Amino acid sequence: MPMTKAETAGAGLDLPPGARVGIIAGGGSLPVEVAAGLAGQGHPPFVVLMDGEADRLAELCRYEHETLALEAIGSLIPLLKRNRITHLVLAGEIKRRPRLTQMHPSLSLLAVIPVVVMALARGDDGLLKVVARGLEARGIKVVGAHEIVPNLVAAEGVLTRATPRKSDWRDIEAGFAAAKAIGALDIGQAAIAVGGRTIALEGIEGTAGLLDRARLLRGHGRIAGKTRGVLVKCTKPGQELRADLPSMGPQTVEAAHAAGLAGIAVEAGRSLILEGPATLSRANDLGLFIVGLAATESGHG
Numbered sequence: 001m002p003m004t005k006a007e008t009a010g011a012g013l014d015l016p017p018g019a020r021v022g023i024i025a026g027g028g029s030l031p032v033e034v035a036a037g038l039a040g041q042g043h044p045p046f047v048v049l050m051d052g053e054a055d056r057l058a059e060l061c062r063y064e065h066e067t068l069a070l071e072a073i074g075s076l077i078p079l080l081k082r083n084r085i086t087h088l089v090l091a092g093e094i095k096r097r098p099r100l101t102q103m104h105p106s107l108s109l110l111a112v113i114p115v116v117v118m119a120l121a122r123g124d125d126g127l128l129k130v131v132a133r134g135l136e137a138r139g140i141k142v143v144g145a146h147e148i149v150p151n152l153v154a155a156e157g158v159l160t161r162a163t164p165r166k167s168d169w170r171d172i173e174a175g176f177a178a179a180k181a182i183g184a185l186d187i188g189q190a191a192i193a194v195g196g197r198t199i200a201l202e203g204i205e206g207t208a209g210l211l212d213r214a215r216l217l218r219g220h221g222r223i224a225g226k227t228r229g230v231l232v233k234c235t236k237p238g239q240e241l242r243a244d245l246p247s248m249g250p251q252t253v254e255a256a257h258a259a260g261l262a263g264i265a266v267e268a269g270r271s272l273i274l275e276g277p278a279t280l281s282r283a284n285d286l287g288l289f290i291v292g293l294a295a296t297e298s299g300h301g
Contacts, residue, residue, distance in 0.1 A: 021088070022048060023048065028092050031056065031091040033274065033275075035059075045064075046083050047065040048067075081138075085140055145245070152276065159290045162288060171229060172293070174197055175192060179233065179234045188210075189202060192211075195227055195229075200214050207231070231263075231265070232264075234267040234293070249274035250279050263283075264290050
């Protein structure tokens with residue numbers, strides 16, 4: 001069933017003149033692209049660098065910023081209030097969970113620890129929804145990275161010179177169904193299909209780990225050397241679209257090529273292509289296809 005406009009991630013955001021936007025910055029290039037997008041719109045951001053997670057520090061530290069340990073997350077709301085933040089974007093990868101035994105107690109944290117613990121038990125998406133609700137209850141509007149920089153959202157159709165073959169579409173169908181299935185269990189957002197069947201699913205190690213596993217499988221002869229294959233990434237059913245949208249960048253293209261895959265398929269309107277020109281250029285150089293799947297729940301049609 002086609003998605004309504006509200007269910008698609010590609011719409012931009014009109015920020016009111018007095019808006020002050022904060023970015024919770026994890027790893028990768030997404031926080032950098034969001035910060036640049038905000039600055040370009042006349043809203044220089046306040047960046048909260050997640051200690052040990054944010055890795056593009058040279059580019060992020062040119063904006064007003066403060067570093068916050070994961071275990072000090074209880075002081076996030078006072079920090080945002082002190083800096084008059086009205087809107088907040090969660091951007092970038094956070095690879096580890098906070099260690100509850102090392103968390104610094106605060107009244108605001110003690111109030112939310114029970115729901116956060118419950119959310120951790122439910123998985124990443126449950127946690128993101130609880131965090132978003134908690135912030136909005138305290139007057140801070142949570143917005144998606146895609147709303148700030150809609151040009152990052154994957155368009156529909158083939159985005160590269162190389163195009164999928166008929167056999168690749170069978171892999172895309174198989175990978176899409178598998179990725180949606182593990183997404184429903186809140187396990188991951190990606191799958192690899194080869195020869196019309198799924199051969200690897202994303203777990204807690206993320207897409208980079210998934211592609212590395214596929215490379216090793218091919219190296220060990222578990223995947224026939226000349227067989228093609230496709231990486232498919234899509235949102236989890238019912239996902240909180242304001243955080244953790246599926247994303248890919250130049251490193252994804254390099255890793256897919258190293259794993260012997262023919263291309264990458266992502267959900268159009270619900271996935272981000274980071275460092276877009278560099279990503280598409282690298283895919284063209286390596287002969288990989290990138291395709292944006294039509295925004296339906298059942299594949300490319």
